[in-house]
Structures are given as structure tokens and as C-alpha cells.
Amino acid sequence: MKKILLLIVAAGFMSLNATAQKINWVSFDEALALQKKNPKKIMVDMYTNWCGPCKMLDKNTFQNPEVADYVNEHYYAVKFNAEGNAVVNYKDKSFTNPNYDQAKANRRNSAHELARYFQISAYPTIVFLDENADVIAPIRGYQTPPKLELYLKMFKKDDHKDIKSQEDFNAYYTAFKPEFKG
Template identity: 25%
Template sequence: MKRVYTVVSILFFSLVTFAQSGTRFMDNRPWQEVLQRAQRENKLIFVDCYTSWCGPCKQLATEIFPQEKMGEYLNKRFVNAKYDVEKGEGLAVGKQYEKEIKVFPTMLILTAQGEVIHKVSGCRPADELIAAIEEGLQGNTIYNLRKEYDRGNREWSFIQKFLHLLETASERKEYEKVAREYASRFPIDSLLNKDIWDIVGKFVIQTPFSPEFRFAVEHIDDLDSKGLVNRYQLESKLSEEMGFAVNSIFLVSNQKHSEDSLAKLQEKIDYLRTLLKKPVKGFPESLAELSIVESKIKNDTNQLYERLCVLVECGFANRDLFLSDMLKYLARNLNNEARLKRCINIAEYMKEISSKSSWVQEGFDEVITLANQKLESKK
């Protein structure tokens, strides 16, 4: 019994010591108290902005901030505060700094008057977090570098530093804007340069109608041979974005169009078709779907039916929503009894092999109901 008591005492003492050696926070205290203490102690303020549902926030709180090295670094330099910005005292803090808090967790470095001078986002190991905070204390903040960028600095070393800080602060939109602006100064084949690809590659493959996207599709072999991409991952991403593009055409096809809008839509279809003929994994499926959408836009119901049957027979039927909507269109517009029955058979088949989610099943059930109603009306 005495031995058990001793072990428990040692564990308790270790936990208490660990907690005391880590970061000491003013936990959800009134904001004015934090400001007053910082002014009294002539310190900067470190604020951990978190939410109760944020996993990385909990990891920071339980694994990073309690570490002795974090305590030694933060406690000496800052008045440390933390707020759940979705309740209590944190609501006002969250509202006051809402332009800075884009993701959780976000850590703000403030003057004793509450002016933001630096921020770091996301959970990271203690050494990396300390380095990111220290970088701001040395004057390398997005606020200072933004001013320098606006004054026209476009040196590569500066751009790299600015982009690094924007990424650290989770300023994704500004990162993309700066990266794109920098890359646009060079010919499009500069995408084969590692430095350029590293800063803009993840963005240029998200816009199928851009010349950069087309370049990536047409130069997969070059990007792969230079070691700039993982070919499998790049093809998957290109295919995913092309699928979204085809789906956007499909959604637009449900609207009424003037001759001018139809002509513009056809231009987009022709452009996508050209790209989708490239040997990229997943493109044949999107090309088949695009051909069906084109038939719908032309109100050619029989051609749509024939193409849809081929799509299913060839095993290209992998988007439940697309298929159920096309089958509904056919059920409403076909008059041929044999073809209506074929639509019912396809819907029943798709119910068996598709997701069992209620909205997916309900979509195919609606096809069956519509087609049966049409058949009943013919008797």
C-alpha cells in the first residue's frame, strides 16, 4: 500500500511540475486585464485563439504549450492569454481580431496596446513554433513585408520570405495572389522551373480554363521527368478539377439560354473536349459525361439516351448525382416505351451498385417513379 502511495505521489508531483514548467496563461480573462498587465510589466502579448472543436488547438494545449522550452520562451517575453473565441470573454476578442483569425488555432503577437505585429497559425512542434514567433519579433512579419511588397520589391529572396510568412499565417488568398503575380512576370514554360512550380503549381492546376492548367496537362511528362510532381497525384488532381468543370457545364445546362450564351457554352465544351482527349487518368470518364451534357444542351433526347447507355455499359458510371439527374431528364422527355423501361432497369442497377445514402437512393427511386408514370399514361 505504501509503495502504491509513493508511485501515485511521484506521478502527481511530475504532472504538477510539468504543468508549472510550461506556458502560464491568463485563461479567458477579461481583455482589459490582459492589456493592463502587459502595460504594467512592459511586455508584448501572446494570444492563443482556439475553439472547443478544433483538434490542432487541443494538441497545442496538451502537448506543446506545457513543454518546458515553450514555458521558458513565452513566459519571459509575453503576457500569455488564451481564448475560446466562440464563447464568454473570447467572443469580444474574436470579434476584435476577426480579420486576423482565418483558421484555428491562430496565435497573435500584440503590443501592450493590443496592436497586432505578428501571427502564426496551426499546430507545430515547439522548436518550429518558437522559430516562427521569433521571426516576427525580428521584424519579419507579414505586415512589414506587405508594405515592402506594395512599394515594389520583387526580388526572389524577398518573395520567398513573404510567401513563407503568408503560409505560416494561413493567408491563403494573399499567398495565391502574390505567387500568381510573381509567376506571371515570366513565360508560361517557366512552370518547368522548380522555384516557380513550387510556389504556384498547386494553384495553376485548379482552373481548367486557364493557360497554366492546359500547360500542366500537356507537359505532364516534363513535370514528371524533372521531379517536380508525383505523376499519379498530379493526374488525380487534374482529373478531379476537370470533373468539376464538366459538372459546372451540366448545372448550367439546366438553365435557359440565349443564342449568345449557348455559343459561349459551346466554346467551353469544345475547349474541355480538346483537353479531355489527352492521355490522363480519369479524363475518358469526364469526356463521356461531357458528350452527354452536350446532347442535353442540344435537346437531343435520343442521342443523350444512346450515349448514357454506352456510359453505363462501359463502366464509366461513377457519379451518382449526374446519372440520376440525366435519367430523370430522360424519364420526363422520352416517349419510347422500350427506352423508358431501359431507364428503369438502369436506375435499378445503379441503386444496387451506388452509395446507399438516402439522397442517392431517392434520386434513382424518382427516376423509376417518373418512368413508370409515363408508361402508365400510355396504356
């Protein structure tokens, strides 16, 4: 009986630990509403259902406890299907996917108007928005936890505002010492 009780307690702690390490994803509209009450930057994961590197980003980077904790503390996180059929209200405009085909829900589909607005041409792309919901930068491709850490911290601290050239970025990149394991 004690063994069963210990297993139940251990499973409960493991469950609590797992949920504490997950990113608190919200919809795009929710992030914009939250931002009005408590200004934070927004991180938008622009993914598609068929994208292999998008799945790797979910599994290897967004499940990383250090990434999840940092994102949850400093950003509103949005997971957005860039070929989905959600309706998003952004910058006084309603964005949809008028050519969305439900039969292609898990294959290549029409790009969402919001993905076009952000000029997304590859998946995954993480779009960072400032406290006014203006685009800071889209970051293309799969990011390991230490690589994503660079952008998370650079944008959080507004260090990107001092980077005026590729040379400036290279110097910032070289000086950056990642702390996240990955």
C-alpha cells in the same frame, strides 16, 4: 512506511515539475493591464472548443517545457475562445459575441467580434501583439514546438521588422536553427 513517504515526495516533485512547465494563461483584459505595468508582447491563442488541431496545439506544443518557459518569460499568453461569449475591451472598444448560442457551446458557433477584428479565418490561429498591443501577425494552423519557436523568437527580437518580402522570410527561415525539441 518509507516507501509510502518516498512515493508522496516523488509525487510532489512530479507535481511541481508539471506546474513549472505550463504556460501562465491570463485573460485578454489581464494581459493588456499587465502590459501597461511591464511591457511585453502578447501571444493570443485563438481556438474553438470543437477544433481538433487546437487540442493538438494545447497537448503537443503548449505543454512542451521549452515552449512554456519561453512564453512565460517573454510574453503574456492569452487563450481566447474565438467563438465564445467573453467581453473584451481592446483599443477603446468593447468586443462581444452578440450571436453566441449557449446550446452550441461545444460546436460551431458565431465568431466573436474580436476574432473578426483580427481577421481570423482558421483555427487555431496565434495572434502576436507588440508591446503597444498592436497586431504583429496572425500565424494560422497547428504549430510544432520548433515551428512556433521561430515565431516566438523572431517577434521577441523584432526581427520581423527587417523582413520585407517572402524571399527575406525564406532566408530567415532557412538560417533559423530551432533549439526546442518537439
